[in-house]
Amino acid sequence: MQPNNTPKSATARDLVIKLVPISIGILLLVGIIMETVTRRQLESDARLHIDSAAERLASTLEARFTILEESLVGIANNEIIVNSLIDTSSRANLALFFNSLRAPVKGDSYITLTDYKGRLLATTSPYKSGFSASWWLKKVLNGERVKIFTSTRMIIAIPVFYNSLPEGILVAEFPMDTYKNLLLVNNYTDDYSVLLDETVIQSNNIDFLIPGTTVSQKILQNETDFLSGWLLANSNIESAPELSVVVGHSKDHAFAPLKNIRNALIISGFLLATVLVLAIFLMLKTFTKPLAALSAEVRNIKGGEDLKRKITIAGPDEFQSLATAFNDMNSALGASLVEKDAAEAANKAKSEFLSSMSHELRTPLNAILGFTQILNTDPTAPLNDDQKESLHQIERGGEHLLGLINDILDLSKIEAGQLHVSMEAVDPAPVLSHALAITRELGKNKNISVIFDESSSSGCVINVDRTRFQQVLLNILSNAVKYNSDNGTVTITLNPNVDGFVRFSVSDSGKGIAPELQDKLFVPFNRLGAEGGEIEGTGIGLSITRRLVEMMDGRMGFESTVGVGSTFWVEFKQDKISSLPKHIPTETTDQHLPATECIKVLYIEDNPANLMLMKKIVSRIENTQLISAHTAELGISLAQSEMPNIILMDINLPGMSGIEAMKIIQQSETLADIPVIAVSANAIPSDIARTMKAGFKKYLTKPFDVQAAVDIIKKYS
Amino acid sequence: MNKLKTNFFAKIANIFIASCTLMLAGQSWASDSALQPIRIGLDADMSSASAESGEAIHRGMIVAIDEINENGGINGHKLEIVVRDHRGNPARGIDNINEFAADKTIVAVMGGLHTPVAMAELKTIHENGLIYLVPWAAGTMVVDNGFTPNNVFRVSVRDQFAGRFLTKMAANNNYKKLGLLLEQTGWGRSNEKAISEAAKQIGVEIAGVEWISWGAKSAEAQINSLAKKGADVIMLVANANEGAVVLEGVAEITKADRLPIISHWGITGGRFTQLVGDNLNKVNLSFLQTYSFISPARPAREKDFFARYKKLFPKTTKEDQILSPVGTAHAYDLVHLLSNAIKNAESLEIAKIRSALENIKQYDGLVKIYNPPFTNERHDALDESDFTLAKFLSDGSIVPIAK
Numbered sequence A: 001m002q003p004n005n006t007p008k009s010a011t012a013r014d015l016v017i018k019l020v021p022i023s024i025g026i027l028l029l030v031g032i033i034m035e036t037v038t039r040r041q042l043e044s045d046a047r048l049h050i051d052s053a054a055e056r057l058a059s060t061l062e063a064r065f066t067i068l069e070e071s072l073v074g075i076a077n078n079e080i081i082v083n084s085l086i087d088t089s090s091r092a093n094l095a096l097f098f099n100s101l102r103a104p105v106k107g108d109s110y111i112t113l114t115d116y117k118g119r120l121l122a123t124t125s126p127y128k129s130g131f132s133a134s135w136w137l138k139k140v141l142n143g144e145r146v147k148i149f150t151s152t153r154m155i156i157a158i159p160v161f162y163n164s165l166p167e168g169i170l171v172a173e174f175p176m177d178t179y180k181n182l183l184l185v186n187n188y189t190d191d192y193s194v195l196l197d198e199t200v201i202q203s204n205n206i207d208f209l210i211p212g213t214t215v216s217q218k219i220l221q222n223e224t225d226f227l228s229g230w231l232l233a234n235s236n237i238e239s240a241p242e243l244s245v246v247v248g249h250s251k252d253h254a255f256a257p258l259k260n261i262r263n264a265l266i267i268s269g270f271l272l273a274t275v276l277v278l279a280i281f282l283m284l285k286t287f288t289k290p291l292a293a294l295s296a297e298v299r300n301i302k303g304g305e306d307l308k309r310k311i312t313i314a315g316p317d318e319f320q321s322l323a324t325a326f327n328d329m330n331s332a333l334g335a336s337l338v339e340k341d342a343a344e345a346a347n348k349a350k351s352e353f354l355s356s357m358s359h360e361l362r363t364p365l366n367a368i369l370g371f372t373q374i375l376n377t378d379p380t381a382p383l384n385d386d387q388k389e390s391l392h393q394i395e396r397g398g399e400h401l402l403g404l405i406n407d408i409l410d411l412s413k414i415e416a417g418q419l420h421v422s423m424e425a426v427d428p429a430p431v432l433s434h435a436l437a438i439t440r441e442l443g444k445n446k447n448i449s450v451i452f453d454e455s456s457s458s459g460c461v462i463n464v465d466r467t468r469f470q471q472v473l474l475n476i477l478s479n480a481v482k483y484n485s486d487n488g489t490v491t492i493t494l495n496p497n498v499d500g501f502v503r504f505s506v507s508d509s510g511k512g513i514a515p516e517l518q519d520k521l522f523v524p525f526n527r528l529g530a531e532g533g534e535i536e537g538t539g540i541g542l543s544i545t546r547r548l549v550e551m552m553d554g555r556m557g558f559e560s561t562v563g564v565g566s567t568f569w570v571e572f573k574q575d576k577i578s579s580l581p582k583h584i585p586t587e588t589t590d591q592h593l594p595a596t597e598c599i600k601v602l603y604i605e606d607n608p609a610n611l612m613l614m615k616k617i618v619s620r621i622e623n624t625q626l627i628s629a630h631t632a633e634l635g636i637s638l639a640q641s642e643m644p645n646i647i648l649m650d651i652n653l654p655g656m657s658g659i660e661a662m663k664i665i666q667q668s669e670t671l672a673d674i675p676v677i678a679v680s681a682n683a684i685p686s687d688i689a690r691t692m693k694a695g696f697k698k699y700l701t702k703p704f705d706v707q708a709a710v711d712i713i714k715k716y717s
Numbered sequence B: 001m002n003k004l005k006t007n008f009f010a011k012i013a014n015i016f017i018a019s020c021t022l023m024l025a026g027q028s029w030a031s032d033s034a035l036q037p038i039r040i041g042l043d044a045d046m047s048s049a050s051a052e053s054g055e056a057i058h059r060g061m062i063v064a065i066d067e068i069n070e071n072g073g074i075n076g077h078k079l080e081i082v083v084r085d086h087r088g089n090p091a092r093g094i095d096n097i098n099e100f101a102a103d104k105t106i107v108a109v110m111g112g113l114h115t116p117v118a119m120a121e122l123k124t125i126h127e128n129g130l131i132y133l134v135p136w137a138a139g140t141m142v143v144d145n146g147f148t149p150n151n152v153f154r155v156s157v158r159d160q161f162a163g164r165f166l167t168k169m170a171a172n173n174n175y176k177k178l179g180l181l182l183e184q185t186g187w188g189r190s191n192e193k194a195i196s197e198a199a200k201q202i203g204v205e206i207a208g209v210e211w212i213s214w215g216a217k218s219a220e221a222q223i224n225s226l227a228k229k230g231a232d233v234i235m236l237v238a239n240a241n242e243g244a245v246v247l248e249g250v251a252e253i254t255k256a257d258r259l260p261i262i263s264h265w266g267i268t269g270g271r272f273t274q275l276v277g278d279n280l281n282k283v284n285l286s287f288l289q290t291y292s293f294i295s296p297a298r299p300a301r302e303k304d305f306f307a308r309y310k311k312l313f314p315k316t317t318k319e320d321q322i323l324s325p326v327g328t329a330h331a332y333d334l335v336h337l338l339s340n341a342i343k344n345a346e347s348l349e350i351a352k353i354r355s356a357l358e359n360i361k362q363y364d365g366l367v368k369i370y371n372p373p374f375t376n377e378r379h380d381a382l383d384e385s386d387f388t389l390a391k392f393l394s395d396g397s398i399v400p401i402a403k
Helices: A006-075 A079-086 A088-100 A136-143 A176-182 A256-300 A304-308 A317-377 A385-415 A430-442 A468-482 A539-550 A608-619 A632-642 A659-668 A685-692 A704-717 B002-025 B051-070 B090-102 B115-127 B161-174 B186-202 B220-229 B239-249 B263-270 B270-274 B299-312 B325-343 B352-358
Strands: A110-115 A120-123 A146-150 A153-162 A165-175 A191-195 A199-203 A228-236 A242-252 A424-426 A449-452 A462-463 A489-498 A499-506 A553-561 A565-573 A599-604 A624-629 A646-649 A674-682 A698-701 B038-044 B079-085 B106-110 B131-134 B152-154 B175-181 B205-212 B232-235 B261-263 B285-289 B388-392 B397-402
Touching: A006 A079, A006 A165, A006 A176, A006 A191, A006 A228, A006 A242, A079 A088, A079 A110, A079 A153, A079 A165, A079 A191, A079 B090, A088 A120, A088 B115, A088 B186, A136 A153, A136 A165, A136 B186, A146 A242, A146 B051, A153 A176, A153 B270, A165 A176, A176 A199, A176 A698, A191 A674, A191 B263, A199 A685, A242 A659, A242 B261, A256 A317, A256 A462, A317 A385, A317 A704, A424 A468, A424 B175, A430 A449, A430 A468, A430 A489, A430 A499, A462 A468, A468 A489, A468 A499, A468 A565, A489 B115, A539 A553, A539 B263, A539 B388, A565 B270, A599 A608, A599 A659, A608 A624, A608 A704, A624 A632, A632 A646, A632 A659, A646 A704, A659 A674, A674 A685, A685 A698, A698 A704, B038 B090, B038 B325, B051 B079, B051 B263, B051 B299, B051 B325, B051 B397, B079 B090, B090 B106, B090 B115, B106 B270, B106 B325, B106 B352, B115 B131, B115 B186, B131 B325, B131 B352, B161 B232, B161 B261, B175 B186, B175 B220, B186 B205, B186 B232, B205 B220, B205 B239, B220 B239, B232 B239, B239 B261, B239 B270, B261 B263, B263 B285, B263 B325
Parallel strands: A449 A489, A599 A624, A599 A646, A646 A674, A674 A698, B038 B079, B038 B106, B106 B131, B131 B152, B175 B205, B175 B232, B232 B261, B261 B285
Antiparallel strands: A110 A120, A110 A165, A146 A153, A153 A165, A191 A199, A191 A242, A228 A242, A424 A462, A489 A499, A499 A565, A553 A565, B285 B388, B388 B397
């Protein structure tokens, strides 16, 4: 977010956009759940209600039929009726008797007396017909009461008993118009219809069902669209199987309360949204403003002196305490930053010191060692033995000094965390054999035999930094030689598979290390009393070695017995790969120089001793001529005039540095193709890498080996 | 070809059989070779309130037929009975007659106790040309029915006579004011007429006339009404069920005010004594009878009869156990009279049998010596001289009251 944007409006819009739909969504969900639950409840309530209403209605109608039937049974039991079965002349008055009975139902109704075979004996019906052909006759003659409901009339037939035997039949007929009245229950609160089989014959609400409508079982089960707006319950009338009642409850009516809920939800939804929006704005006003102010103030603190500034304490309590806490933190941070700066400055000074010390020491050392070599190998003026011995002492002193410088540089790099290892799968055999060769060379003076079973190293692969691994081995081995007694032995054993590690043990037959001294073995610059002895050493070799081993995830240790000797061991992780293709070193093909042409070597160097050394070296190469300049500017102009085959360039030059000069050379059309070799006392790897980036072909570190310098010149010129 | 021949002969055979059937149907006196049984239909209440009367009639017939068939039948034709139950219901009765009419082997129908049923059946009987033998129904109009020729022959009480007899008995017992309680049927009305006429002649007063319907559960109102009107005797004309209702009604009255009952014989056709139970002893009840196996009119004849009855109905060991004596005796005599008539007529033609019945000179019957039983003018075999009053013993047996 851009600090200059108005955070308030953007945040508010975001919040509103995010929160309001979510809240409304939740409300909607709650609404849907509420509605579903309520709908179910309402439906089950309504169903319960209409189910019992249907049963009540059915029993009401049942009761009506029963009352009607019982009144007819009463008539059938009347002795006048019984007697009429026997006595023909009594029948004349029967119609009159029937008519005198109070009609049980509003509307037309007819009473007929028949004999035991349904033949007419007396009737009030205008049709004057008997029922001899009726299917129910047999039932009545078996003593049953029969009720028949058809689309035209209702018939109730009651047997007339004499001496407990059915001897005649009393038949009451109610035309449809009449028996419909019987099915109408006044003041019935629910909508209902009475079905004759599947046809509606009575309905208390024609909005529900119109008489004449067919209502199938499927409709009753609400399986069709017809009446889908109604909850339905039906019940059979037990004594009138042709009839059933259907009670309907309009869903609109049943679910009316849902509308209220829905409305309430909509209103509360709007209210909620409004409240939410207001709350968001209010909150933003309360919190965002001071927060924005706070953040602006914090943003302005960029460090240094700013850390001393206090930010304004304002706004709600929480923000005030936040500001206070921030101020506290700021001042603490300010104090610690000062300390950090001081430490960093000290460290930097140390590094610079080390770096410049290394550089400054290497430069003269280059001359010392270089000229020693020149003298020692000058074919024109061979030295006598005394001279050679003196020169050898100079060379040893110089090399010891170089070793010391290198070790100190390594240690300082390790401490500064600048030393990096690049792990790879390494076959130890070639490295070991190289180290052994050096060790044997070292041991020649003291007649020390180096024992190693070369075959034991085959087939194991370790995970290490190749160069540092070699350094470690050399260190241990050279110590074993250095601290051994004359004619002693150095034994190397290799144990693969020591719980995933490969162990390299180096035993000597020296005088051993006293137990009380063993603790200080790895302390830098502590030579355990060997300082005054004849054995050269800096006292930091083992501590560097151990650090290197640890950096490569390895382990290091030793056992020592005074008078017997010491065994130092290192362990490195075994690589998953069990073997590596044999490392065949690519042979550097020497470029043979054309013998006829004279090669021009330009050396840009401000140190006269080194310049002189180089002159001596170059003079030893046939057909080679050295030209030199003591500044970069001079060197470049010399190069342009002389067009040398190769340029050797010191980096640390007065005025223009070697790197700047390199840039100019590279940009120059005429000089760009000339190989340029850096020759510097700066041995710090990061500096070397930076220098190489500038376009140098090679980097020659002072003090350099004379032969190495010769080889490079031969190669690139 | 063969098939055609077979069919032809089959047709011939069919035609022959059909002609034989037709000859029988024409009620011609059958050839000796086809000794078809002669059937008498019994149409009576076999299962309802007066089922005992039907059973008694049936048994009387069985005894007579057993006797006849044992003696070779009627010219070799065995007699058989076809029983139909009318339950006292005229509608059923008419249907039964129609069924009998459809069976051409039935020449005569024995009726039952109920005058209303008999009255309702008369038309059908005459239309179908059946002889109607009446062993019990007493309605005057059953015989005096207006049909010519009249196919109805009765060995039973005639209400006209019964009314006079019962009124006489009342008078003899010094009852002055008769309270008539009659069933609401043709029978009841037949007796109202008879008693009213007799009362006039004899000179006793009719205090009141009340009616009781079939199936009535109470007669309290009628009894109270008659008592109110000063009746000193109830002249009861009803069958067993309604008679029992009346007797129970009377029994409920305090002993001093209980009216005696002189009853027609309808009450003896059902389970009257069982229905009334102990109430029987509370009321002075006497009723008309024509015959008693306990004091038979013709002891020798009765002895033979009872021997055969016992043989046929072994559960009956004593004469007083015989159900409805009058129905039994009358039916027995009627079957013999019919048998004699058919023998005499030598034909199954109705006209001939009717004529033969009218022309039996004398018959030595169980009830009496009929001399002659019927004439052309008179189809009632019994008269007032054959009547007696009787009463129930508590075990339900009927004993005559000494005259």
